[in-house]
Amino acid sequence: MQLDSKVPGGPLSEKWDKHLFDLKLVNPANKRKFEIIVVGTGLAGGSASATLAELGYNVKTFCIQDSPRRAHSIAAQGGINAAKNYSNDGDSVWRLFYDTVKGGDYRSREANVYRLAQVSNNIIDQCVAQGVPFAREYGGLLANRSFGGAQVSRTFYARGQTGQQLLIGAYSALSRQIAVGKVKLFTRRDMLDLVLVNGKARGIVTRNLVNGNIETHAADAVVLATGGYGNTFYLSTNAMASNVSAAYSAYKKGAFFANPCYTQIHPTCIPVHGTYQSKLTLMSESLRNDGRVWVPRNPGDKRHPGQIPESERDYYLENKYPSFGNLVPRDVASRNAKLQCDQGKGVGETGLAVYLDFKDAIQRDGKDVIAKKYGNLFQMYEKITADNPYETPMMIYPAVHYTMGGLWVDYNLMSTIPGLFVLGEANFSDHGANRLGASALMQGLADGYFIIPYTIGGYLAGTKLEKVSTDDAGFKATAEDVKTRIQKLLSIGGKRTVDDFHRQLGNIMWEYCGMARTAKGLTKAKNLITELRAEFWENVLVSGSGDQFNQSLEKAGRVADFIEFGKLMVLDALARKESCGGHFNEDYQTEENEAKRDDESFCHVAAWEYAGEENEPNFHKEALHFENVTLTQRSYK
């Protein structure tokens, strides 16, 4: 199968407008004849559901949590980028586009990224109109701050709760559509499979998490906005319920999975402190605006940070990258933290941490100013660690945070399955091999408010859709498959809990497919995962039954998918014999330990096609063409 990105021709800056004009329209009266399923209520799913309903489509929206307001977009702290140039520091759509392509280490699609930068400004307008309480200057206009990988201030924020406020904006728009009956909401539902009819996505199978009922839902198109797969690593900054199962079920049904090895390790998280730990907590990147990252100059220096004099501290980011300093992109910051710890300069009990120090900022601006900017983050840090960051430097270490890979989509955000659209973190399209800070919120809302509402119309207007019903054989058979798998999970009755398996998978992934990878390690991981999968299906212990509220069963299905998916990540990492962004293979690095790309052989999207349980997936390639930026060794010096 030849992958067709459907990127329109013409100059970069005119592609989207031209495409909008070329897309077929569904007239307002006909829109109400179409049903659309949206799975997920984060920024992408929430905004898509609301907007599609506003246009007149009938929308059925599903979420795992008890309320659509709780999706994990809510935890995003720092901000959202837009090319408004309100700071008058030389920003433009072109610059946001360029920074994002460069930040992604030249592994994203130019046209998608340019469109993202174009609509970024509409997002801010939209959110302000909805009542999102962004930070403001004394004059009443919007305030901005800086984020990694950019030399302009283009990040809009609502204290350290930007994700929460944007999500509440989308949730309120969604609530308004629920009230008028255009959206039918299904909470506490797990999407367990995708239903295809004549090769098109026409419905889903869900489990009602309250009573265990297996339900089927039919529609004219299905939109997945189910987030990323960071929890493959067990420990990540993702929420506990974040999972890959919906996307993975689509993959098994024929949707190609693109660049699964691209995972973002966020540099500023609270370090791991015990085996019982269930998740990791991020400290916003915005802290690097004012915090200075350092380690002791001498390995093994275990003195209290206050006793280490200036001359014996190494502000390694400022020294190595004078032009970006502490605001280098995430992949660079993470790798350098690891490098320092590998050299024995790590701090704290485990030696797996570096300092993020606010002493100079507090001296310069005063405690009040710092508290106003980061108060809630400092408080959160203190709650978890019992240390006061106003007095002692924070200790931070990288942790799995975001996944740039995802289901392959074309310019219309449609996967290789006709009628299956994928938005937000669940798709692969805009961030290349590394996402810049404050760009996830931008992409989620761009996809939901300003892209899918148009492109889905083009599909619906241009496709012959036969009538389907959940009584059709395809729906019944898929529901049966789901039930069989649940019964299988419940009947194994082994000796190890689901979490126990998940933890082991996480260790394998972090060790061999984490911040630094090698062919040898990845090959080992592949075998370890194969063994783990075999053991899981013989020895897992799931409590309770299928016809009740059963969190152990929910988790079991998710972990079963994580295990298989972990192998796909490893295969992709093995196949990409270069380093780029979040994929760092130690065999491919510059003399200064930076990621060394191989544009000759790997300037492409790797898209994997499922080929059955026992077979390795088929590899497909979408070549990336750069017509507007020159590929260079990324430099932040």
Add this chain to the structure above:
Amino acid sequence: MTRSNGKKNINLTLKVWRQVGSDVKGRLETYQANNISTDMSFLEMLDVVNEELIINHRDPIAFDHDCREGICGMCGAVVNGRAHGPEKGTTLCQLHMRHFSDRDTVIIEPWRSRAFKIIKDLVVDRSALDAIIQAGGYISVSAGGTPDANVIPVPQEAAEKAMDAAACIGCGACIAACPNASAMLFVGAKVSHLALLPQGAPEAARRVLKMVQKMDDCGFGNCTNERECEAVCPKEISITNIARLNREYIKAGFL
């Protein structure tokens, strides 16, 4: 302040509310939580207890949770009579075991309110809160066609106050703590968030009337100034928002 006095591991007796479903009677059951690291969060402590229950073929304790960083509002239980436990301004997931002492007895119960049906153990149905938002907790703008974001200046103080109110995570602790199971802090926070901003003004009257009506329909009680809600709110949302709700409500009645 920590209570564990530097002790790294503690043993606790838990008395946990177990209830299979809304139509079945529940009861407190006793469990031992041994060798609990004081660095653990409360939910991680429950994870440890649950792992042991599962291994021993017993039913694990059901509890809602998701982000585990205090922002999604999914978690919550009444711990020793206090919603979200003893620490001020803290969700249950951000409560750490260093705030407990060795050999403490800890009583864990679900949110209790007429409007919140128990689904299982500590899991309750809070969809009434969504219903209140659906009744009017928004500004009616559709995607597209909005003016440039800087067209309407918002005084910094108003934006900050709106943000204070908008920080509500919709966890329901305020209702669980209130002797009347009133949702006035929840409703007041949303009404304030939108009423404090110029964008929210056109619909202010309609919004407050509809939300209050829905709140009453859902079976939530009235505010009698007990201030319990403010005391347990993990985001420390002030009851001045209830005063503002009342003012907005009266104002709307005169229109």
